[in-house]
Amino acid sequence: MSQVIGLLRPRELTWRLIAVQEPWAIGFPAVDAVVFGQLIEGTCALERGEIRLMLQPGDFMMMACPPEWVLRSGPDVEPIGLKELLADPGALQGGDPATPAARFLAGHFLFADPNAASIASLLSPVVHVCAADVAAQRLGQLLRLLDDEATADRPGRSLALDRLLEVILVETLRHRAGQVDGMRPGLLAGLADPRISRALRRLHMEPSRAWTVAQLAREAGMSRAGFAARFTEIVSISPIGYLSAWRMSLAKAALVSTAREMIDVAELAGYGSVSAFSTAFRRATGLSPTAYRQMAGG
Structure with missing residues (x-):
């Protein structure tokens, strides 16, 4: 949070x-x-x-x-x-x-x-x-x-x-x-669930790590299938979908508010190369990282 x-x-x-x-x-x-x-x-x-x-x-x-x-x-x-x-x-x-x-x-x-x-x-x-x-x-x-x-x-x-x-x-x-009952799906609902919250905390601690659903499931103390289903139900997005969205949020913030080199932003977002990051960023936003930074005045 x-x-x-x-x-x-x-x-x-x-x-x-x-x-x-x-x-x-x-x-x-x-x-x-x-x-x-x-x-x-x-x-x-x-x-x-x-x-x-x-x-x-x-x-x-x-x-x-x-x-x-x-x-x-x-x-x-x-x-x-x-x-x-x-x-x-x-x-x-x-x-x-x-x-x-x-x-x-x-x-x-x-x-x-x-x-x-x-x-x-x-x-x-x-x-x-x-x-x-x-x-x-x-x-x-x-x-x-x-x-x-x-x-x-x-x-x-x-x-x-x-x-x-x-x-x-x-x-x-x-x-x-703290109001778990009747809470609509989303991040707050995930943080209110004891098992899903453990996976979310670990994911947020190391967003650039090459997480798999199986690894996140172990953090939550659940089976891979059970974790994937519960995470999607509670957070309204798949575990890897949430990870990708969070990485893009970090990348957008870094592009707008800092002058970090593009390779540093790519690594922050969990990508080993600028080209792989650029492809994923364009897919998520419709713009290249450079164009996004220029549009935002960075």
Whole structure:
């Protein structure tokens, strides 16, 4: 998980505190970003397609690249668009101060290219952390630190914000990794499985090693066939397919963020020659490593 988050590098944080009075509903647009929020006061329903969650004070939620979604106080309220609300913050304030109010922190952040799509394999459609959970309390503390850092003008502000975003992401994924039941296939599900996680850890420790399914199965303490079937079922990709994808993620990051020689990048990705690496890289991305580096400005 630490390696994956290191490649994703959360950045470009945007957030605000929203206060409304009943009845209210807000429609949020689809975004290619990670959306997060914590309800501070009041209750509301989160609706995303067929998903409907009730949020209580202190609850935290996170979604990766969501389609259109809605927060509402009641079922019969026509939502106002977020853009319209931001243009007129008083639109949902109501005229009666005695009307029940809701306050929540809502924001989003992006991931650095070129591996931003990796988050799709980590997050469920909606990660919901209930207020009673210790993780929600920790996330609340982190959000307060985030607010304090973002509104101050101290040296190292940008670095501190990036690291706080990383810790928020770790806390959210760590919480989700403990919820094995009903978890959708992906890396988190693999890390939650005691046997598959052993193989994943070894694979991530030595990504350039010439792993075979049989060797990974021994790390997991399983038969070759049983391991291959379970890995594919839980992680949603074959063991060698996952290894190849992870190697390409490492290679793309190295091409974009470093000036390493091409043979070094090839060896990092588990290939003994530049030509073999170039062939595999082109097959995976549609570009040669050199063209990919140039396109990314490396």
